[in-house]
Amino acid sequence: MATRPEWISVLARASAEEIGSLAGPLPPYRRLRGPETGLTMLRGRAGGAGAVFNLGEATATRCTVALPDGTLGHGWRLGRDRHAAEVAAVMDALLQGAEGEAWHARVVAPLAEAQRAAREQKSRRAAATAVRFSTLGTMR
Amino acid sequence: MYVAVKGGDAAIEAAHRWLAHERRGDTALPEITAAQLREQMALAVDRVMAEGSCLDRDLAALALKQSRGDAVEAAFLLRAYRNTLPRFMAAEPLDTGAMQARRRISATYKDLPGGQVLGPTFDYTHRLLDFALAAEGAALPAPEEDAEGTGPMPQVTGFLAGEGLMREEVPEEGGAPPDLTREPPSFPASRPLRLQALARGDEGFLLGLGYSTQRGYGNAHPFVAELRVGEVEVLVEPPELGFAISIGEVTVTECQMATQFAGSREEPPQFTRGYGLIPGQNERKAMAMALVDRALMARELGEEATAPAQDEEFVLLHSDNVEATGFVEHLKLPHHVDFQSELEKLRSIRRRWEAERIAARKEAAE
Secondary structure, three states: OOOHHHHHHHHHOOOHHHHHHHHOOOOOOEEEEEEEEEEEEEEEEHHHOOOEEEEEEEEEEEEEEEOOOOOEEEEEEEOOOHHHHHHHHHHHHHHHOOOHHHHHHHHHHHHHHHHHHHHHHHHHHHHHOEOOOOOOOOOO | OOOOOOOOHHHHHHHHHHHHHHHHOOOOOOOOOHHHHHHHOHHHHHHHHHHOOEEOHHHHHHHHHHOOOOHHHHHHHHHHHHOOOOEEEEEEEOOHHHOEEEEEEOOOOOOOOOOOEOOOOOOOOOOOOOHHHHOOOOOOOOOOOOOOOOOOOOOHHHHHHHOOOEOOOOOOOOOOOOOOOOOOOOOOOOHHHHHHHHHOOOHHHHHHHHHHHHOOOOOOOOEEEEEEEEEEEEEEOOOOOOOOEEEEEEEEEEEEEEEEEOOOOOOOOEEEEEEEEEEOOOHHHHHHHHHHHHHOOHHHHOOOOOOHHHOHHHHHHHOOHHHHHHHHHHHHOOOHHHHHHHHHHHHHHHHHHHHHHHHHHHHHHO
8 A cells, every 4th residue: 555645646646537436425524624726836956956946836726624533634736626636635534544445445556557657658658759879880 | 287087998898898809719710728728739838837937737728818829918817817826835846857758868968878868849840831730630640659668867967067077056055045926136146046037037038148148148158968858746745744745747848058167266177057947848948048047157157247148137137028018018008197298398498499599590690
């Protein structure tokens, strides 16, 4: 089973429909904060390694929910999809509970696999555009 | 005398209604959607996003639709929207070395770890208009795929830094970097402040300045040590969690430009790097930013600063196209009273000038 930062990262990259279709109906929960959209300032480093600078802001959406047993779940993602942030927060709470492994196998594992496959496909496409230099033989 | 003038409401309303029609264009054609712009005018959307300094491709696409394709107007709309949102927190610095690059090239090393990866580029196309695109629904062959993906791509500037031939970038610790969205720039500006301004600056302005350094206004002989485009993870550490989480990916373009530096009393001759980092895919601007970043280092490196691109006040105070367009375009607003007073002044000066001329002529005749 993935660690909490890992499943949060997987959920942040999945749409509300993707999570919802795998999870099915969600148990009751209470919204504690949001879902709300705001900004996060992205930063870079001079020369890729030096002094930190502000690159520009990105929209982000966050949500906090509580299960009836008091477990808190947090959803954070880039963009403005409030519904997705809320569903992710509920999943985060469920994954911490006794049924966590089952939720993980049903929702997080297939999402993680799909995300990995998409990344690998992109990487294979990039590799197909890698230059293979050939050296011209000299004629004597 | 002050005369209050009111009016024009009906004219403004009518103008905006007509504008909506002009935006829609020929209604016999299907209306374009923001999603179509996001997917098919991706680089225009990226430019709006970078200059609007708000990374959200859907919003940038909507802004572009609303502005009828006017990139500067769209950036303005995005900035205005951004002002309505609260700032949650700053993300950790992006690790561009860990980028999932779809493109990565170096003009300084032929064989480098990770290879020269062209990615989806306009380079090497013949720049001939493709009339096949005028038709719709042409078959699209799937992109080629290798059996293996790309390997790790260490940053090229690291090779030279290892040899001590590249001026080292020292991570400055302590405190948040300056933020010109919160406080106006002060001079001399630090490099982080300059980089922020350049990243959101106008592409055309930076391109012209960068070009000027190549043509001799600033004496640059740069090499593209590395150019990469791809996705980097965004990490934040929300206080409610107490650990860093990855909340998604953003596409960025990074350019490391190596330029020789003759050295000073303290520093040996070596390469220095100009740095460009742009949200979205925009190689032209990343390269221009790297050229201008290097030019602006003149003061720190003890070089003679004589060219416009080396003058940080000139560059930073004129690179923002939303500010620039605001000041230039405000001239369209009614200046009726100002102009009347100038006109009165000019008439009285003119009367005096004519009276003096007649007097002088009379004197000469006598």
